[in-house]
Structure formats: structure tokens, C-alpha cells
Amino acid sequence: MGLFILRRLGVMLLTALCLTFIVFWLTNLYPNLEKLAKTQGNFRMSDEAVTSYLGDRGYLQPTPVKFGQWLGVLPGWETVADDGKEFGRCYGNSTPVEERNSFCGVLQGDWGKSTVFKDDVGSLVATRLGLTGKLMFWVMLLMVPSALLIGVLAGMREGSQLDRSLSTASIVTTATPEYVSGVIFIAVFASSAFGLKWFKGSATSAMESANFENFFLPVLTISLYGMGYIARMTRASMTEVMTAQYIRTARLKGVKFSDIVLKHALRNALIAPFTVIMLQIPWLLNGVVIVETLFNYKGFGWLLVQAAGNNDIELLLAVSVVSVVVVLVTQLISDIGYVYLNPRIRIS
Numbered sequence: 323m324g325l326f327i328l329r330r331l332g333v334m335l336l337t338a339l340c341l342t343f344i345v346f347w348l349t350n351l352y353p354n355l356e357k358l359a360k361t362q363g364n365f366r367m368s369d370e371a372v373t374s375y376l377g378d379r380g381y382l383q384p385t386p387v388k389f390g391q392w393l394g395v396l397p398g399w400e401t402v403a404d405d406g407k408e409f410g411r412c413y414g415n416s417t418p419v420e421e422r423n424s425f426c427g428v429l430q431g432d433w434g435k436s437t438v439f440k441d442d443v444g445s446l447v448a449t450r451l452g453l454t455g456k457l458m459f460w461v462m463l464l465m466v467p468s469a470l471l472i473g474v475l476a477g478m479r480e481g482s483q484l485d486r487s488l489s490t491a492s493i494v495t496t497a498t499p500e501y502v503s504g505v506i507f508i509a510v511f512a513s514s515a516f517g518l519k520w521f522k523g524s525a526t527s528a529m530e531s532a533n534f535e536n537f538f539l540p541v542l543t544i545s546l547y548g549m550g551y552i553a554r555m556t557r558a559s560m561t562e563v564m565t566a567q568y569i570r571t572a573r574l575k576g577v578k579f580s581d582i583v584l585k586h587a588l589r590n591a592l593i594a595p596f597t598v599i600m601l602q603i604p605w606l607l608n609g610v611v612i613v614e615t616l617f618n619y620k621g622f623g624w625l626l627v628q629a630a631g632n633n634d635i636e637l638l639l640a641v642s643v644v645s646v647v648v649v650l651v652t653q654l655i656s657d658i659g660y661v662y663l664n665p666r667i668r669i670s
Contacts, residue, residue, distance in 0.1 A: 350635065398423075433636065470595065
């Protein structure tokens with residue numbers, strides 16, 4: 323198991339490096355850099371002024387060199403202005419010479435500075451990631467047990483009235499996008515249109531102090547969409563397990579039906595849903611964009627929209643790297659979980 327994890331970590335590192343380089347190359351295409359220069363300088367800048375701005379700040383270097391500087395494995399660019407002042411990637415013109423660093427990048431903990439928020443990218447991502455993590459926690463707490471319960475109840479007796487009812491409800495929730503269910507919930511439960519103002523339509527206050535009134539609607543909106551998919555996978559897996567030979571043998575021996583479900587069928591039935599549940603984590607991290615925008619909850623998804631819409635290159639790179647790492651880590655956890663859920667799976 324230890325060797326397997328080490329191999330997977332090596333593959334994950336290589337994959338993360340390749341994907342990060344692709345994102346870095348796309349965000350550093352010249353049209354994006356030209357837009358950045360005009361946004362930070364003047365939209366009426368001439369082509370010569372744009373070239374001078376980008377050249378002074380190291381943007382016109384070869385992409386591998388810029389990528390190495392961003393990672394922190396190559397020394398950062400340095401520029402001497404016409405007035406004799408020196409500045410570079412790792413220091414400003416007011417930084418004393420003895421305090422100037424040659425290397426500053428991701429490996430040194432320096433993610434750059436956001437051109438939109440005028441703040442350190444690392445602190446921005448950490449703050450917004452924490453807010454989305456809080457949202458994800460409550461979504462998983464509501465979505466996973468509910469979906470597993472629905473799937474198990476539907477799969478225990480295939481073709482029954484309960485099975486058809488729960489399966490139909492699962493299909494409806496999965497087929498309804500978040501922007502539809504979210505608008506419906508706001509109109510019904512958070513506005514005066516129906517006379518029910520039980521919840522708040524905005525979740526901005528939940529960023530400081532989350533409670534049932536300001537946080538339940540976004541949690542419910544995300545949970546319903548993912549709940550149906552997990553429930554359907556659990557139901558299909560449970561149905562297959564309940565027709566297995568060892569289950570028939572247990573029923574012929576007179577074992578209680580509840581013991582058959584809980585002690586024999588449930589563990590094997592959870593292998594397939596476990597994969598789906600783990601895939602919900604990266605989906606929740608990046609898929610909450612619509613819900614966070616709809617309910618004005620400024621989390622990680624909201625930050626991604628701001629970075630992409632405002633051409634904030636450093637911030638967009640940091641958000642992309644975090645997303646890649648989360649996807650790869652959840653895949654590793656999913657592979658390890660297989661072994662514990664099914665002892666027949668062995669890693670050579």
C-alpha cells in the first residue's frame with residue numbers, strides 16, 4: 323500500500339505540473355497580457371507602450387522561463403527604470419538591497435498579488451476556500467446520508483411502489499439545474515410573493531455568521547442536485563447486490579431481512595456510490611459558482627468568476643492549481659477507499 327501511494331503521489335505531481343503549465347500558457351497568451359496592461363495602465367495605450375509595460379514586468383519572456391519564475395525555481399525578472407530605480411518580481415523599488423530575494427514563487431509560498439483585489443493571492447484563496455469549505459461541509463452532511471438512505475430504500479425491493487416513487491424523485495432532482503431550483507426556492511421561501519419569508523434570499527451574512535435562516539437555501543439547492551445522482555447509483559448498486567447468490571443463501575437460511583441489508587449487502591453496495599461521493603468534492607469546489615453567485619455567497623466559486631472575468635492572471639492561476647490538487651487528492655482517497663470497502667481488491 324505504501325509503495326502504491328508513493329507511485330500515485332509521483333503521478334499526481336507530474337499531472338499537476340503538466341495541467342498547471344497548460345493553464346499558465348493559456349492565461350499568458352498575448353491578448354490576455356495586452357488586456358492586463360491596458361487595464362492596469364490606460365485603455366488608450368499605444369502598442370509601443372503596451373510592449374514596454376509588458377517587457378518591463380517580464381511578461382514577454384519565453385513561457386517556460388516565466389513558468390519557472392512563477393514556480394520559484396528560476397530567479398525572477400529585474401528591471402532598471404529610466405530614472406535609475408530598480409524593481410523586480412521579488413522586490414519593489416523601495417526594498418533595501420540586502421533584503422531583495424532572487425527567487426520568489428509558489429515553492430517559496432509567494433502566489434503573487436491580485437490585480438483586481440490589490441491583495442496577496444494566497445490569503446485571498448485561503449479565505450474564499452474556507453468559506454466554500456464551510457458550505458461544502460453542510461452540503462455533504464445533508465446530501466450524502468439522505469442520498470444513501472433513499473438509494474438503499476429504493477434498491478431493497480426492486481420494482482415496488484416505494485422504489486418507483488423514490489427513483490422518480492431522484493431523477494427530478496438531478497434533472498433540475500441549481501439556477502432553476504435556487505430561483506424557485508428564493509421566490510417561494512425568501513420573498514413576499516407567496517407570503518413565506520422563512521429564509522433570506524442572500525447568504526452574504528452567512529460568511530460571517532451562518533445560521534439556519536441565511537444558510538439553508540444554498541445548502542438545500544446544491545444538495546438536491548447531487549443527491550439524486552448518488553441515490554440512483556446507490557439504488558442500482560443495491561439492486562445488483564440483493565440478487566447475488568450469497569444474499570439468496572442468507573435469505574434461505576432464514577436470516578432477518580434487516581440483517582441481510584445492513585450486515586451483508588450494504589457494504590458491497592457502497593463501493594460504486596463511494597466513487598460518486600468522492601467525485602462530488604471537486605464538483606462542489608468548482609460547481610458552486612452558480613449557487614454562490616445566485617445567493618451572493620463570496621466563496622471559491624465566486625472568486626473564480628471574478629478572476630476569469632477581470633483577467634486577474636495570478637489569481638486565476640492560484641485558483642486553477644487548487645482545483646487541480648483537490649481533484650487529484652480526491653482520486654487518491656477514492657482508490658485507497660476501494661481497498662477497505664472491498665477486501666477482494668488487492669494492490670500488487
